[in-house]
Structures are given as structure tokens and as C-alpha cells.
Amino acid sequence: MSGKRKRQYASSGSQWPALAVLLVLALPQAISSQAPQRQAPPPGEKGRIHVEVNLVSVIVSVLDKNNRPAPDLLKEAFEIYEEGVKQKIEVFDSETQQPLDLALMIDSSLSTIKELANEREAAAHFIRQVVRPGDRLAVFEFADGVTQLTEFSSDVPLLQSAVRHIGEGAGTALYDAVYLGAQALSKRSPGRRRVIVLVTDAGETTSRSNFETTRSGALRSEAMLYTLVIRPVKSESGRNTAGEHALETITESTGGAVYYPDSMAEIDSVFERIDRELRTQYRLGYYPDPRPPAKSFRRVEVRVKSPSGAEGNGGYTVHHRKGYFAGGTLD
Numbered sequence: 001m002s003g004k005r006k007r008q009y010a011s012s013g014s015q016w017p018a019l020a021v022l023l024v025l026a027l028p029q030a031i032s033s034q035a036p037q038r039q040a041p042p043p044g045e046k047g048r049i050h051v052e053v054n055l056v057s058v059i060v061s062v063l064d065k066n067n068r069p070a071p072d073l074l075k076e077a078f079e080i081y082e083e084g085v086k087q088k089i090e091v092f093d094s095e096t097q098q099p100l101d102l103a104l105m106i107d108s109s110l111s112t113i114k115e116l117a118n119e120r121e122a123a124a125h126f127i128r129q130v131v132r133p134g135d136r137l138a139v140f141e142f143a144d145g146v147t148q149l150t151e152f153s154s155d156v157p158l159l160q161s162a163v164r165h166i167g168e169g170a171g172t173a174l175y176d177a178v179y180l181g182a183q184a185l186s187k188r189s190p191g192r193r194r195v196i197v198l199v200t201d202a203g204e205t206t207s208r209s210n211f212e213t214t215r216s217g218a219l220r221s222e223a224m225l226y227t228l229v230i231r232p233v234k235s236e237s238g239r240n241t242a243g244e245h246a247l248e249t250i251t252e253s254t255g256g257a258v259y260y261p262d263s264m265a266e267i268d269s270v271f272e273r274i275d276r277e278l279r280t281q282y283r284l285g286y287y288p289d290p291r292p293p294a295k296s297f298r299r300v301e302v303r304v305k306s307p308s309g310a311e312g313n314g315g316y317t318v319h320h321r322k323g324y325f326a327g328g329t330l331d
Contacts, residue, residue, distance in 0.1 A: 057091065059281050088287075091283065106119060138151060197227075215253055
């Protein structure tokens with residue numbers, strides 16, 4: 001396909017002596033007045049690590065007991081903890097209107113050929129649903145390697161055409177797909193939600209990335225991962241259950257969800273569910289207290305109180321990224 005791009009990313013006389021003496025005496029003062037003043041650090045400051053503390057933003061999905069997005073929750077319903085310490089919520093956006101940057105990753109390996117035609121059409125339908133003004137989506141396919149088929153765009157016909165022209169490949173670079181999708185999203189402008197939607201059978205054969213590199217890369221990109229596992233073989237003895245468990249762990253750590261549709265109708269239903277969830281989320285922001293050590297990984301937990309004030313999440317299911325890597329500069 002022509003649109004494919006592979007990313008594998010003076011004076012004289014008797015006055016002279018007197019003038020010379022005056023100049024020599026004045027020179028240090030002149031230099032001192034022009035040079036920037038560098039004050040010595042206060043006692044006890046030497047060797048201290050100075051950490052820049054930035055606002056930590058966490059996108060939260062809240063589902064009710066029927067697995068439907070729970071709208072209209074108030075700020076007071078939420079609590080957020082970092083390393084077990086309750087934090088003050090400084091930013092709260094309900095049904096966040098932050099635009100989306102979305103990487104749609106389609107598995108085109110040999111093991112998915114039977115379902116590939118259905119996957120293409122379901123993905124094309126999803127693109128029409130999910131892309132709204134201000135949103136940007138890029139299409140990727142992966143088999144033995146990962147190919148970005150389009151730039152991030154809001155051109156729905158272009159994106160649908162790219163999906164419908166996905167070809168058939170050989171191996172399955174599953175970890176590379178998630179890692180490279182996260183890398184592409186991390187280069188996008190700040191102030192936008194980052195999402196990876198992955199359609200795969202959970203096989204893994206040819207990736208250079210491993211499980212931990214992939215999980216860490218997804219967390220660093222602050223992207224939420226939603227995974228659709230297509231299972232041509234229903235019995236566990238014929239499936240890559242290890243790949244399924246790995247994807248579940250990575251997906252959960254980013255605040256996304258894993259789905260196992262068993263039919264074409266269910267694939268469409270899952271895409272619709274993801275679209276609804278993306279439009280009914282909450283954004284919580286806080287300044288970490290105490291300050292986190294530079295370059296450390298910080299565990300985050302969000303709790304939603306029940307309307308009656310009961311303990312726990314009040315019957316809600318809460319999805320959010322489970323941590324972040326603290327920034328910081330060393331002086």
C-alpha cells in the first residue's frame with residue numbers, strides 16, 4: 001500500500017601612571033558588577049537532590065454493577081492515594097473533554113486469518129464511531145513486524161481505507177506492537193488522552209521487546225490499553241493462555257480492560273463499549289505529597305465511595321493506571 005511507512009522508531013604624558021592605577025583598582029569592581037551573582041548554598045544544602053514536582057493526572061473509568069459507565073459522579077466521591085498516602089485532588093474534570101490520540105493496532109498474523117475480514121470491518125465501524133472533532137487516530141498492523149499505515153489523523157475515510165487494506169503476515173510481534181504504539185503516542189502533544197486499542201489472538205513469536213519493557217513503556221507513555229482477544233480456538237489446550245495472561249497484566253496496569261468477544265456481533269459490541277467508556281471518564285490531578293524521589297516508580301490507587309458512604313468502591317469497578325514514573329532533575 002502506497003501509504004505504508006515502516007518504523008522499526010587611551011592617554012599619554014605624566015598622567016598615565018595615575019590612570020593606570022585607577023583602572024587596575026576599578027577593574028575587579030566592574031567585573032563583579034557585571035557578572036551574574038552565584039550565591040553559595042545555605043548550610044546543609046550541598047549534595048541535596050532538587051526534585052521538580054509536577055501535577056500528576058490520572059484518567060479514571062468508573063463502571064456500575066451492570067458494567068456501564070457511571071456518569072455524574074462528584075469530586076467528593078473520589079479518593080486518590082500515592083504509595084498508600086491520601087492525596088489532595090486539585091483538578092477534577094467530569095466526562096473529560098480532552099481530545100483523544102488513539103493507536104489502533106490490528107494483528108494480521110497467519111493465526112488470525114480466519115477472523116481478519118471481520119476484524120477489518122469491525123475496526124472500520126469503530127473508527128467512524130470513535131473519531132470526533134479534535135481527535136486523532138493512527139492505524140497500525142503487526143505480524144512478524146509492526147507497520148504504521150497512517151499518520152495520526154481525523155480523516156475517517158482515509159483511516160477506514162487503511163484498515164480495509166490490511167494484509168496477511170506471518171509471525172506475531174505482539175509486545176513490539178504495544179511498545180511501539182506507546183512510543184508513537186508519547187511523542188504526541190500533552191493535554192490529550194492517549195489510548196491503544198489492540199486486536200489480537202494474544203500470540204507472541206517475533207518481538208524484540210519483552211514483557212517488562214512493554215509494560216514499562218506503556219506506563220511511561222501514560223496510554224490506556226484496551227485489548228480485544230480474538231480466540232479462534234476456544235479450548236485452553238489450543239490457545240496461548242500465557243500470552244493472554246501477559247496482556248491482562250499489562251492492560252490492567254494502564255487502566256484499560258481486556259475483552260474476549262466470541263462472535264462478530266460481540267466484536268462490534270466491545271468496540272461500542274470502549275467508545276462509551278472513553279466518553280464517560282474522569283480526570284483527577286494532584287501534586288504528590290510527600291515529594292517523590294526522582295526517577296522512582298510510584299503506585300497510585302483511586303477509590304470511589306458509595307453514595308451511602310460504605311467502605312470499598314460502592315459496587316463500582318474502577319479502572320486507572322496503577323502508577324507512574326516520577327520526573328526530576330539532579331543538581
